[in-house]
Amino acid sequence: MEKSLPLHLLHANSLTIIINRSHLILHFIAILLLIHYRLSFFFQHPTLPWLLIFVSELLLSLSWLLWQSTRWRPVYRTVFPERLPPNDELPAIDVFICTADPNKEPTVEVMNTVISAVAMDYPPEKLHVYVSDDAGSDATLRCVKEAWNFATYWVPFCRKYGIDTGCPEIYFLNSRVEDYELKDSEFKQDDGKMKQKYEVLKQRLKTIVQHRDVALSTNARDHPSIIEVINEHPKEEMPLLVYVSREKRPSHHHSFKAGALNVLLRVSAMMSNSPYILVLDCDMYCSDPTSARQAMCFYCDPQTSPSLAFVQFPQMFRNICGDDIYDGEIRATFKIYWPGLDGVGGPIIAGTNFYMKREALLGNFSKQGFTLHRKGWKSVYLYPKRPQFLGTSTTNLNEMSIQWTRWMSGLASVGISRFCPLIYGPLNMSLVHLMGYSALALEPLLQCISLWGFALIPQLCLFNGIPLYPKVKYWHLIQFFRGDNVDEPLFVGVTERSLRVRMGWSLQFKVSDPSFYIFSTIFVSSISKSLYETVVTTGGEFRTWRNEWRLWMMKSVTCATYGSLDAVLNKLGMKDASFLPTNKVTDDEQVKLYEKGVFDFRAATMFVAPLVTVILVNTAALVRAFVKALVVADGYWEQMVGQMFLSFYILVSNYAVIEGMVIRGDKASIPLSVTLLSAVFSVFIMFIGSAMLC
């Protein structure tokens, strides 16, 4: 009876699907009308600015269309680990943890990841944990040994009392007084001892790191390989723990994280060779010990398992708070895109927090970005209520921009390679799935070209009085009075009339060119759909939506642009691939700003100057247009209102940049030098742009 019950279920919300598809049809019709409008005008009066803005509109529409694949059939999954076969029938798992830089990746956190992996709720003889240390640091090896020593007490403690997290840091942070009072004295005693041991561990780790041989750390790029089994004398309740530092030589390309994973793949093949692999970044605590059992709900199902390559969990973060102005949560990716991809053929690998079938890899990690799906492998996305893994997210502008530039570069390099999903067609992939892949791979290029277009072309034309959007005929304010002639005094000196006189302003506009409706429909439709998705379907707030919208604009002119450039230069052989690991060390001052929702503009000039430049160009265009509208007689408003609105909208959305430039005077505001440099860029753009376009 038990056996026939399903191990996992799939749900699709039909209301969401109906709304998504109806919106898709309406928005698509509006885009077709826009194309018709542009083409018919363009053939009559071909001009360069019209062509450029049309290209921007087409590229953005293409990107929108590709992303619709993720709205086509979003699905959610539930698992029933209690229905799994008994422990002795479960398959074995190898856990891979990668660390690269002891300066950027705090050792206490890395060791918490290691301990939490060792303490996972899985038969210990079927669990093997491999730690890859790309820095080849002797200190890290010693720390792993300390962590192991602690874990030999910690794991039995967790098992004995059924502790619901295998991560000591989370456990000691969250242990609640009320629960504690209910516990018996034996538990209290053990808990006290554990706490003490944990404090000792932290102290030891700190000492090791402080006294580490600095000379060794300079050898991070040049060292022989070290493989050390930490628990040479196996203990019953403990899984295998292995430290691996692959050989690195300056003359050999080491392929960063993918290279490290490939070494772990080979080392583990010689030692445990488990059929399943869990990949974790060094900061990703296994906060819920049951993730392996949850993933096995798919792999132990004889129907799904044969073609299932990996089970992806979302990346979640333990340091998200307040406004989350840098969208550290990466909400859209894990709440919209991945469930969307799951419904049409499977999510792609997010780089961490996934269980992989060894067989699907064919001995190599790096030839994934979509060949697996093309060969007919499937993947599933599991987003349980309780976070399975918790890592650290970027919480300042600089780190966020570096990280996104790296991601954008990675995506763009797929987009411009022969693996571009649109070219490297489907073998076993559906069209919608392929669109999802293309949406990701082409995102950087489509986004940066179109958004630079929207940020500059209409503004340059506005500055020079060239209309790009349909006219609005009447656009004026009417003041009106209303009141009945009743003059009997109510009180001394107050007549009813004077009370009832209403003074009001009404805004009246009449659209003379019906095409104006096409543009306003597209604008309103995009805004309302994204608002609906952020607030209704994914439970965000209005400010969440504002943050995401603003960040999308900001990242287009910085990260997407640099990422695309990086990929192109790389392809042309003019630049080497690079991977700057994200800094996971937190700085109190920066965290305070992040918590308050204040932008920290102490970022590399290359990430701030484009933002300021866009603001300056938009301001100049808008101010000039206003002055002209006041001076030049009739007709100016009607023609220019679309462009004026666009500039106004860009300025309002990015008010935080204006604030950082002229209002805030604190240390983290935009330095005058950056503003001046951007002013030079702006003047340059205005002159050259005006000369070319107008």
Ligand SMILES: O=c1ccn([C@@H]2O[C@H](COP(=O)(O)OP(=O)(O)O[C@H]3O[C@H](CO)[C@@H](O)[C@H](O)[C@H]3O)[C@@H](O)[C@H]2O)c(=O)[nH]1
């Ligand atoms: O040469 C390297 C560089 C990095 N890493 C490790 O790779 C992981 C991810 O690096 P991190 O700097 O934390 O990058 P993030 O920006 O946080 O990572 C995201 O983006 C990466 C791809 O850009 C993915 O690989 C990650 O899984 C994903 O979490 C970390 O554990 C690093 O220690 C290595 O092992 N070797």
Ligand SMILES: [Mn+2]
């Ligand atoms: Mn990371």
